[in-house]
Structures are given as structure tokens and as C-alpha cells.
Amino acid sequence: MRTALVTAVAGAVVAFLLGLLTFGVQATVHPHDVPLAVVAPPPIAERVRAADSPEVDIRVVGADEARILLADREVYGVLEIAASGATIRLNPAVNPSGTQVAQQVLTGVAQGAGLPVRAEAPAVSAADRTAPLAASALLWIGGMVAGVLFVVLKGGRFRLVSSLGAAVLTVGSVVGLLAWWGVSFTGAAVAFLFAVAGAFALLQAGLFKHLGIRAMGILGLLYLMAPAVAGQVPELLNPAYKVALWSWTPFRFSTEGLRALLHDGAISTEWWVFAGIAVVGLVLVLAGQKTQPDRPDGVVDVGVDQADGLPGAERQHTA
The missing domain is CATH 3.40.190 (D-Maltodextrin-Binding Protein; domain 2)
Structure with a gap:
């Protein structure tokens, strides 16, 4: 009975928080300044x-x-x-x-x-309007899927290769998809996509390394709430959401940066943001290198024989 009540309350709490962090952003939109x-x-x-x-x-x-x-x-x-x-x-x-x-x-x-x-104003197609946020979300998903599969499949010492390989291949798939929709890319825009994908993949790989499958609790929540905020302009957001979510979400920087570059604009802050994220992710990946593959539950096998955990077991023998 206790388990039934705890799980019911947990479901209601999670639904409330997700509603607050996602749909609440759009429900409270109102222009100001x-x-x-x-x-x-x-x-x-x-x-x-x-x-x-x-x-x-x-x-x-x-x-x-x-x-x-x-x-x-x-x-x-x-x-x-x-x-x-x-x-x-x-x-x-x-x-x-x-x-x-x-x-x-x-x-x-x-x-x-x-x-x-x-x-x-220059004509802007629906694909051009959709591309910046769509590309940001897809780059995040690509790195996240690669990271979680690396844990589930008990990958070895090639986590860095997996994350960077996923970044490169995901950029290729995103560019191909958006080009199919009719979006034209500049060289700077493609370079920025590689920077974003690499930063996302490294950060995710670092979290998966230290948290195992539990990192999905953080990465999944960021994916659910960030696009709803990144698709808005700050002057339309409720001030509370602007400070608590919009001010720091990486999806905002990737979306705004790509939109500017697709229309021959210039950016500076966005490059530094993703350089910083990449450095943090790389440090997490390289810190405390493990010689054994991760287990999906985040528990590392330290090589202790089962009998060693049973007091006196090693001393039991027949006369």
C-alpha cells in the first residue's frame, strides 16, 4: 500500500513540475518592453x-x-x-x-x-523559421542517444571517440535534413553546428560516465523544458521564466546563434558559451578514467569476488 501511494504521489509531482517548466512558459507569454x-x-x-x-x-x-x-x-x-x-x-x-x-x-x-x-522584409520560409530550434534539439538528441547506448552496451575506453563521432554524424544528418527542407547554409553556420554538437556530446558523455543511466534524469529534463524557452524572445516571457530558465539554457544560445548565421549575421558570445561547455564536458570525460566498462545502473564492478562478501566463506572447507 505504501509503495502504491508513493508512486502515485511521485507521478503527480513530476507531472506538475514538467507542466510548470514546459507548458507554463507558453501559457504565461505576454509582451513587455x-x-x-x-x-x-x-x-x-x-x-x-x-x-x-x-x-x-x-x-x-x-x-x-x-x-x-x-x-x-x-x-x-x-x-x-x-x-x-x-x-x-x-x-x-x-x-x-x-x-x-x-x-x-x-x-x-x-x-x-x-x-x-x-x-x-526578406522572405522567410517555414523551414527557415523552424531550423534553428529544430537543429538544436536534434543535436542534443544525437549526443544523448549515443551516450545512453554507450552505457547500456557497456562500452569500454572509447567514450570520447563515441561522443565525437556521434557529434560529427549527427551534424551530417541534421544538415542533410534541413537542406532537404530547403534551408541554405553558410560555412559559418555549419561550423557553428559542429561546435554545438561537440559541446553537447562531450557534456552528455561526461555526465553518463559519472552518473551512468541516471544522467538521463538531468539530460531528459533539460530536453523537455529548454526548447519551450529557447523558442521565445525574452520580452515575451514571464520574468520568472526569463531569469530561471531562459538566461542560462544552452538551447537559447544555439538557436539564436544559428538563426543569426543563417541570415548572414554575426555572433560572438555563442562561440564562447559552447567552447566553455565543451571544456567542462572534456574534463568530466577525462577525469578519473575507468578501466572497466560502465554498467547501465551506474554501478562499477570493482572486481571483488562474491565469496569475499560472505564472512568466513573462504574458510569453509571439508576435512
Whole structure:
């Protein structure tokens, strides 16, 4: 009876936590301080400033500054107002959720000023919008499956070969899959995929080495909760989720970095993040090398004869 109650409570607790960490992110989405830029003559600029609200952060700037802000992904959209009408400029390297909010708000601003409005942005296919997050998740799964199989199949001393081999092959499969969907890759984007896959695989291999199959409790939870956060922009997240999850999840860095590189953008922080993850993973893999294969339950056979665990057994003999 006690076991039945414990397992029932455990199931309910796990369901609550997973709901809180996954679906709760999407259920609490609401825009706040979404950065936008507006280029307008002085009379209209004052009306635009008056339209500011807690949901958006509208900056009235010059045309050159606005385009720089958009190229650097400092704002999610730019509204340029002239006597002939208004133009909304969007950057495909910005998270689609952010550009959607930007277009809706800026369209409302232009219509409020009584001006015809048109949107100007490079065409982005559904595959291009899906690719960054999909690639991040698939690279994580590839390394995780290789790591857990290495434990289950009692792999020997070639864990590093397994993890790096899985990273290379997974990148190949992901690039092939996305190319089939019609996504075009730059050389920098492919190099970044290798960096992400290698970092993921090394970290996972290190955890599997020291925790055995129990590492799935950590890696599986990260996979379930991280994509729901990484697919959002921080200005749409509940502040609690932004601090507790979005601020550190590696899926966020891989998704944003790949999206920028697919659209000829530049990144810097993301390279350092995955270099750091790779170093941590490599240290875990190389620390305390074991000479015997792992067991799936994480227990290492230390070579003690069964009889040695039975007091006096070795002294039992027939006269």
C-alpha cells in the first residue's frame, strides 16, 4: 500500500513540475518592453512617444541609427514614416515571435497616424523559421542517444571517440535534413553546428560516465523544458521564466546563434558559451578514467569476488 501511494504521489509531482517548466512558459507569454525603433518627423515623433506603453519600448531615432539597431538585433522592427506613407522594416535574423509582435505594433502606430503602411522584409520560409530550434534539439538528441547506448552496451575506453563521432554524424544528418527542407547554409553556420554538437556530446558523455543511466534524469529534463524557452524572445516571457530558465539554457544560445548565421549575421558570445561547455564536458570525460566498462545502473564492478562478501566463506572447507 505504501509503495502504491508513493508512486502515485511521485507521478503527480513530476507531472506538475514538467507542466510548470514546459507548458507554463507558453501559457504565461505576454509582451513587455519589446524594443522597437521609429523614424519620423518631429510632430509625428511626439505622437509616437505618447503611444509608448509597458508592452513596448519605442525609440525615436534617425534613419541610419535605426538600420544599425535592426542589423544588430537590438530592436525587433523599424517603422520609417514619411509624407507618402510608412514602411516597416524587419530582420529575418530576429526571432519570428519578436518580429510578429513588432509588425503588429508598428502597423497600429502607422494606422493611428493615418498613413498607408507596407512591410519590407526578406522572405522567410517555414523551414527557415523552424531550423534553428529544430537543429538544436536534434543535436542534443544525437549526443544523448549515443551516450545512453554507450552505457547500456557497456562500452569500454572509447567514450570520447563515441561522443565525437556521434557529434560529427549527427551534424551530417541534421544538415542533410534541413537542406532537404530547403534551408541554405553558410560555412559559418555549419561550423557553428559542429561546435554545438561537440559541446553537447562531450557534456552528455561526461555526465553518463559519472552518473551512468541516471544522467538521463538531468539530460531528459533539460530536453523537455529548454526548447519551450529557447523558442521565445525574452520580452515575451514571464520574468520568472526569463531569469530561471531562459538566461542560462544552452538551447537559447544555439538557436539564436544559428538563426543569426543563417541570415548572414554575426555572433560572438555563442562561440564562447559552447567552447566553455565543451571544456567542462572534456574534463568530466577525462577525469578519473575507468578501466572497466560502465554498467547501465551506474554501478562499477570493482572486481571483488562474491565469496569475499560472505564472512568466513573462504574458510569453509571439508576435512
